[in-house]
Structure formats: C-alpha cells, structure tokens
Amino acid sequence: MRLATFNLESLDLPRGGEAALSRRIAVLAPLLNRLRADVLCLQEVNARKGEGRQAGGQRRPTALQRLLNASDYAGHSLTVSRSLSGDGPADVHNLALVSRFPVLALRELRNDLVPPRRYAAVTAVPPEAGDLTLAWDRPLLYCLLELPGGGRLHVINLHLRSPLAAPIPGQKMGAQKIGGQKGAPPVWSSVAGWAEGLLAATIMRSGQALEARLLVEEIFDADPAALVAVCGDLNAGVEETPGRILRAAVEDSGNPALASRALYALEQTLPIERRHTVIHAGRPLMLDHLLVSQSLRQCFTGIEALNDALPDEEEMAEDDPRSNHAPLVAAFDL
Incomplete structure (x- = not known):
C-alpha cells in the first residue's frame, strides 16, 4: 500500500481561466x-459555486475533479470535506481523500471533541470588544477504509491553521491609511496586538491538533492495534506543540505504558537533506507529515518527499502553476 499527502495550494479555477488551470494540471497531474x-490525502482544494446556487445548487471542487480525471486517479473514490453549513464543500481550503479502497465510514470534526475556546483579548480596541470565541476555521476529515484481505485503515486528513496572527478587534488598520498602496493588506497597529493575535492563532492550531489526538484516542480505545495514519499539513514541525500533541511520544508523557498509543513521524527516516516539504526564504521546512500508529509502522518499508523541483515560496510568481508544498508518500507491506 502507498499512502500520500499533498497540499495543492489553493487548487481552483484561477483568474487566468481555463488556460491557467490547464497549466496547473500539466504540472500537478504528473x-x-x-x-x-492507493490513498491520497489532499489539502487546499477550493470549490466554485455550482450553477443555480441561488436555487439550491452546491459548490463543486471542479478543478480537483478535472485534475484527477487527467491523472491515474480517475475513477478512484473521492471524498471532500464540507462547509460549516454542510451545504457542499467550502469555497476555500477543503480537504479531500482519494482512495483505491472502499470507504466504510466518514466523519468530519470541527470543534466536536474540543469545544470553541472563550478568550478575553487584553489588547482589543475598544476593550469591551475583546470577548472572543476561538473556533476552528476548517475541519479534519476521517475515513475508515477497507484494505485487501479485510483489514481496516483509519485515515485522518488535516490542515492545521497557519501560524499567522489571528485578528484582534481594533488592532488592524488599512495600509493605505499610513501611506501604503491602495488595496494593500491591512497592517497591525501595535506590536502588542500582533503578539496577542499570534497567541490566538497558536491556541487554535494546537486545539485542532488536540481534536485529532482525541479522535486517535477513541480509535485506540476501540482497537489498541488499529492501523492509524494522520496525514496532512500541520503548519509546524513535529518538534513543535501541534506535532507533539499528535505524536504523544513516551518522552513527553513519561509513561512507558502509553507507548503503544504514540504516533511515529515517518519522515524522520529521510536523510536530513531530503527532509523538507516547503522552502521559505531559503529555509527548508518540514510542514507536511505522515504520522502512523505502531502497528502500521511495523509494515512501513520506505518514504519519499518529492521535493527535487520545489520552489522557494517567497520567490514564486502569482501565476506559478506549481504548489509551494512537496508531496510526501510512504509505502507499506501489509
């Protein structure tokens, strides 16, 4: 079995229209x-509005479907996460799972196991606007797959929040008000506001990781020897808090009796010079991960990061058809 994860970076029908999408497909399909x-976890899949949206039509992941139809994955089962309203996919940042194996069960979680967090912002302007609710802006997608021979594989596809600072009331202003160009993105009005926004983003990102970890705990409670894979873009290294929450390594818990519940980051077996899925301003970063249970790790035979032609995301043109992430794929002998 081969299991992969890939952040497609806002796959959609771009502003350049059909020609721009064709260029993306020509790069991404190969x-x-x-x-x-056999199982492919995808992140950042956007969805256009379907015809007749006002009459009840749903958004559709048109660009993804066309990409898959142009690849070897045409005909595989496709599961796409839904918007918060449940009315089809969201407009941006959907999760998708493509599988050669039958899907036995599906579940989406967004603040189901970890409720939204109440937070009192101390830098809000005015102060009475600081009563915030920190909720996840996208779900995690769980799929139970039937493997050849009758085994079952639990796959959790996730894309954790970016580490960019979250909004704090009254702490951002339009750049044009301080001499910036019209249409430039808003800027922070104080370092204190930005710092608190970063704290809020960190709470949400770690909360998402906790929700995924609690789902893993549910799976292990039902079957301690379950084949489990947590795949996706953590926007963090495995040594950072979200990665540590998900892995639950013995050196963190301090309890050897919990060792069977740890998840293992397969990319740690890659040579250090190949251990990256993003290049940011010349710095190689490992933000995308394949974390597996001990029983699945015992079947592991190898991993590859297809980062040989990975661009530096800081140097990419707006119309560059590539993703700024490299896919990661692992092989298992089941």
Whole structure:
C-alpha cells in the first residue's frame, strides 16, 4: 500500500481561466502519478459555486475533479470535506481523500471533541470588544477504509491553521491609511496586538491538533492495534506543540505504558537533506507529515518527499502553476 499527502495550494479555477488551470494540471497531474498512491490525502482544494446556487445548487471542487480525471486517479473514490453549513464543500481550503479502497465510514470534526475556546483579548480596541470565541476555521476529515484481505485503515486528513496572527478587534488598520498602496493588506497597529493575535492563532492550531489526538484516542480505545495514519499539513514541525500533541511520544508523557498509543513521524527516516516539504526564504521546512500508529509502522518499508523541483515560496510568481508544498508518500507491506 502507498499512502500520500499533498497540499495543492489553493487548487481552483484561477483568474487566468481555463488556460491557467490547464497549466496547473500539466504540472500537478504528473506529480500525482509519480506518487502511485492507493490513498491520497489532499489539502487546499477550493470549490466554485455550482450553477443555480441561488436555487439550491452546491459548490463543486471542479478543478480537483478535472485534475484527477487527467491523472491515474480517475475513477478512484473521492471524498471532500464540507462547509460549516454542510451545504457542499467550502469555497476555500477543503480537504479531500482519494482512495483505491472502499470507504466504510466518514466523519468530519470541527470543534466536536474540543469545544470553541472563550478568550478575553487584553489588547482589543475598544476593550469591551475583546470577548472572543476561538473556533476552528476548517475541519479534519476521517475515513475508515477497507484494505485487501479485510483489514481496516483509519485515515485522518488535516490542515492545521497557519501560524499567522489571528485578528484582534481594533488592532488592524488599512495600509493605505499610513501611506501604503491602495488595496494593500491591512497592517497591525501595535506590536502588542500582533503578539496577542499570534497567541490566538497558536491556541487554535494546537486545539485542532488536540481534536485529532482525541479522535486517535477513541480509535485506540476501540482497537489498541488499529492501523492509524494522520496525514496532512500541520503548519509546524513535529518538534513543535501541534506535532507533539499528535505524536504523544513516551518522552513527553513519561509513561512507558502509553507507548503503544504514540504516533511515529515517518519522515524522520529521510536523510536530513531530503527532509523538507516547503522552502521559505531559503529555509527548508518540514510542514507536511505522515504520522502512523505502531502497528502500521511495523509494515512501513520506505518514504519519499518529492521535493527535487520545489520552489522557494517567497520567490514564486502569482501565476506559478506549481504548489509551494512537496508531496510526501510512504509505502507499506501489509
């Protein structure tokens, strides 16, 4: 079995129209084919409004469907996460799972196991606007797959929040008000506000990781030997808080009796020079991960990061058809 994860970076029908989408497909389809994945977890899948939206039509992941149809994954089962309203996919940042194996069960979680957090912002302007609710802006997608021979694979696809600072009331202003160009993104009005926004983003990102970890605990409670894979973009390294929450390593818990519940970051077996899925301003970063249970790790035979042509995201043109993430694929002998 081959299991892969890939952040497609806002796959949609771009502003350049059909020609721009065709350029993206020409780049991405061969990369997907190189993965030869039986199970493929995708992030940042956007969805256009369907015809007749006002009459009850749903958004559709048109660009993803066209990409898959142009690849070796045409005909595989496709599951896409839904918007908060449940009315089809969200407009941006959907999760998708493509599988050669039958899907036995599906579940989406967004503040189901970890409720939204009440937070009193100390830098809000005015102060009475500081009563905030920190909720996840996208779900995690759980799929139970039937493997050949009757085994079952639990797959959790997730995309954790970016570490960019979250909004704090009254702490951002339009750049044009301080001499910036019209249409430039808002800027922070104080360092204190930005710092608190970063704290809020960190709470939400770690909360998402906790929700995924609690789902893993549910799976282990039902079957301590379950085959579990947590796949996706953590926007963090495995040594950072979200990665530590998900892995639950013995060195963190301090309890050897919990060792069977730890998840293992397979990319740690890669040579250090290949251990990255993003390049930011010349710095190689490992933000995308395949974390697996001990029983699945015992079947592990190898992993590859397809980062040989990975661009530096700081140097990419707006119309560059590539993703700024490299896919990660692992092989298992089941």
